[in-house]
Each structure stands twice: as C-alpha cells, then as structure tokens.
Amino acid sequence: MDVGATEKSLEMMRKFSEQYARGSGTYFCMDKSVTAVVIQGLAEHKDELGSPLCPCRHYDDKEAEVAQGFWNCPCVPMRERKECHCMLFLTYVLFCFVLFCFVLFFALARIRREVALGDETRLTTLLFLYRLRRDDNDFAGDEQTISMDELVELTEDM
Ligand code: SF4
Secondary structure (H helix, E strand, C coil), X not given: CCCCCCHHHHHXXXXXXXXXXXXXXXXXXXXHHHHHHHHHHHHHHHHHHCCCEXXXXXXXXXXXXXXXXXXXXXXXXXXXXXXXXXXXXXCCHHHHHHHHHHHHHHHHHHHHCCCCCCHHHXXXXXHHHHHHHHHHCCCECCCCCCCHHHHHHHCCCC
C-alpha cells in the first residue's frame, strides 16, 4: 500500500471519522475522494506527529501546533460550531431546523384540526425541504461510512 501513511493510522483515522460523523450528526462529502484525502492527511500527521493535526492548513511549526491543540482533529471550530473547512464533516443544520418547524406545524394543525392540507401541498413542501437540505451544503452526501478499500482506492494516485 502506497498512500503515505501506515495502515494502522489510516484505519484508526477512518474509524474515528465514521464515529465522529455519527456522533456529531454530520455527513461525508458526496465526493468521497475528498473524505479519503483528508483522512489520509490526518493519518500522515498521526504517524509524523503523534496527533491528527488538521491537514488542510499551513503551519510554520507543526509540533507547536500539536502542543497548542487548537487544530488537532476534531478542531475547536468543529467542536464548537460544527465548522470543518476540510469538508470532512458536513452539516444539515438548516434542514433540521426547517424539518422541526414542519413537524411542529403539522402536529399543531392536527391537534387543533384547523388545517387540512392535501397530498399535493404536502409533497410540494417535502420537495422544498429536500431542496433546502441540499442547499444547506451542496457538497454534503448521505453517508457516514467509508471502507478501507475505498480509502486506498481513492488516494492511490496521490
Ligand atoms: Fe478535523 Fe477541523 Fe480539519 Fe475538519 S477542519 S478535518 S474537523 S481538524
């Protein structure tokens, strides 16, 4: 295997990424090669520095950055605001909010029996919500998993 990181670190960072995506309610990029390259970068830093320093930034002194901890994955922006500039973890925050409002609206309407919407209206609303979900982050896919085979294949020529 020639992917610039040891298999042990690759597997460790692959598992970490899957678990963290599930735990944080985020998704991998629809282009899995982005996911694979970032995981590879994290694994290389894990081998080189002993810590998964964010691979998408330039550092004058990597050891000092590791000691500081801000950009060790998951970095502070990710932990505090779910912001991953590497596009490893992507969110659907707006979608969840609108979906919550949608469910609340229909629940209240049903309780009060004041609103009777037809199937067509419901379908239009759902399509609108689906579009919002995509617009929230155009790059977010639907998956929170990546296999070791995918990881190796997608980073083979890099
Ligand atoms: Fe990890 Fe943060 Fe880099 Fe995303 S931006 S890969 S969460 S360190």
